[in-house]
Amino acid sequence: MRTRKGLVQAVTRDYQLWIMILPAIIVILIFNYIPMYGIQLAFRDYDFSKGLTGGEWRGLAYFRQFIDSYLFTDLMRNTFLISLASIVLGFPAPIILALILNQIRRKKMKQLMQTTVYLPHFISVIVLVGMLNVLLSAETGVVGHLMKSIGLGHINLLASTGTFIPVYVLSDIWQHCGWNSIIYLAALSTVDPQLYDAARIDGASRWQTIRFIDIPALVPTIIILFILSMGNILSTGFEKIFLMQNSLNLPVSEVIATYVYKIGIVSSQFSLASAIGLFNTVINFIFLFAMNTISKRVSETSLF
C-alpha cells in the first residue's frame, strides 16, 4: 500500500533523501555537464583570459582543418582497422570461452579454469604493455627465442607496422576474454537444467545442446553487448594504444584518441583537439543508433 501521509511528513521524508543524493548530483553536474557545455570550444577560439566559452566564434573552421589535414585518412583508417579487428576477433572470444567453461562438468576443474581466466584482467595496462615489451622482444624475449627456434626469424613484433594490430588485439583477448565471459556465464546459469535433461533424453549430443540450448540462451545478451561495443568503435583502448606506440609502428598506431591527446594536452591546441574529439563522439553516436535500429528491426532487442 502506498500511503500519502500528509504534506509535512512527505517533506521530512524527502529532505533526508535529498541530502543523501545531493552530493552525487553536484559532482555529476560539475564534472560531467560543465564539460558538455564546454564542447562549444570546438566552435570557438580558445582564449586563456576568457575561459571555456569566451573566445571568438569560428563555426566549423576547426572541423574543416581536421578533415583537410593530411593525417585525416590515416587516423580514420587506423582507428577503424583497430576497432574492427577488436570487434571481429575480440567480441566472439568471450562467448566461445563461456560456452567452453560451461561444458566443464567437474566442479574443481571449472573453478580452477575460471580463477585462471579472470586473473589477467587485474593486471594494469602498463604492466601488460611492459610484459609485452619484455616477452616479445626479438633479442631477449621468450617469444623472440621461440620464433627463432621454429624458424620464423627475427621480427620485432612491437615495432613493425604489420604486427601492431595482431599483437594489440590478441593481447587484449588474453587479458579480458575471461573477465568478459562472466556475463555470458551468468546468462547461461539461468538456463533451466530440465532443458538439458530433456535434450539428452531426445538423444542430443553435447554439441547439439550447445547449438540449440546454450547459444540461443545467450542471444539477447550478445545483442546488447554488441550494440554497446559498436558505440565505442572509434574510441577503442586509448590507454593501451598510447602505451604501445613507438616511432616505428606510429603509421598504423596513431588513432583519433591519441591524436587528440597530442594536439590538445601536449601541444595546447585546445580548440582543434575539441573539434576532433567531438567529431569522434558524433561518429560513435551514429554507429550506436544505427546498430540499435537494425537490432530493433531484426530481433526486437534494443538498448533504447
Next chain:
Amino acid sequence: MPSTQGAGLSSHSTRPSIGGTGPSIQGAPPPINGNRPRLNGKELAFKITLGLLCTFIFLIIVYPLYFIVIASFSDSTLVATGKVWLFPKNISFFGYQEIFKDMRIWTGYRNTVFYTLFGTLVNMLFTLPAAYVLSRREFRARKAIMFLFVVTMFFNGGLIPTYLLMKDLQLTNTIWVFIIPFCVNVFYLIIARTFFESSLPQELYEAAVMDGCSHFTFFFKVALPLSKAMISVIGLYYLVGHWNDFFTALIYIRNNNLQPLQIILRDILLSNQVFAGGAGTGGDAGGYAQRYADQIKYGVIIVSTLPILVIYPFIQKYFEKGVMIGSIKG
C-alpha cells in the same frame, strides 16, 4: 515420425524451435530416439576436444605469468639468451635488490595505496546513498535524476573541455584530482540501485517506518547490512579502477611526489628510465646496467602486481555474484 540413427542431423530440421525462446521449451517435440548410451564415440571425442582446449587456454594464460616469475630471479644473461624455459636457473636476486633501493617505487606505492583506499571510501560515500535514494519509489524526482545520470554514460564533453575544467578548478597537481572528479561511476550506481530495489522489499521499509524509522536510520541500520555482497563487489570495482589508473596522473599531475605507482612503472618498464637516474647502479652504469635492465623489469612487474595477486583468491568469489547483480533487469 521416422526415427533415424542419425538423430544428430535430423534434429536440426525437426527441432528448430529448441531454445528459440527459453520458456516455450516445455512444448518441445516428442523424443526422436530412445535412450542412448551416455558415453558413445561422439561424447568421448567431445570430452577429449574439451580437455585439450582447456589445457591450451590454461597454458596460454598461465605460462607468460609463470615465466615472468622465474625470469625475475634467474640469471639475466641466461634469460636473455633463451636458456630459461621451465625452471629458474642460477638464481639471483639482483633485480629485486635494485628495486628495493629505488625510492621512486616506494613513493609511488605509498601514493597509490592512499589514492586507492581514500578514493574508494569517497566513492562509496557518494554512490551508496545516491543509489539508495534512486531505489526508493516514493522519491518523486527519481526518474528525472536517473535520466540526468544515465545521459553521462553515453555522452561526455571529451578530453579537452574536461581538462580545462580541472585547470579552472585548480585541481591539477593536487591529490584531489584522483578522488573528487570520479567519485560517482554511473554504471556502478545503477548496479547498486538495482540491488537495493530487488533486495529491499517495500514492506520492509513500511514496517520500519511504523517503528519510527527515518530514511537515514533505515539506510544505515537495514539497507547497508543487508547489502554486503553488493557493497564488496562495487568496492572491488572501484578499488581495482583506482589501483590501475594512470591516465589521470598522465594528464593532470606534473609533480613527482604525487605520481602514483603506475606512472613510475611506465617510466621503468616502457621508457627504460631505471638507468637514466642511476638508481643505485653506481659508476659504470652503461653496459653493466643494460645487462640487468630486463631483470629489473621482470621484478618490477612482480612487485607491482603482487598486492592484486595476494587479495585475488579472497575476492574472486564475488565476481560472478557481482555480475549477476548487475544483470538483473538493468
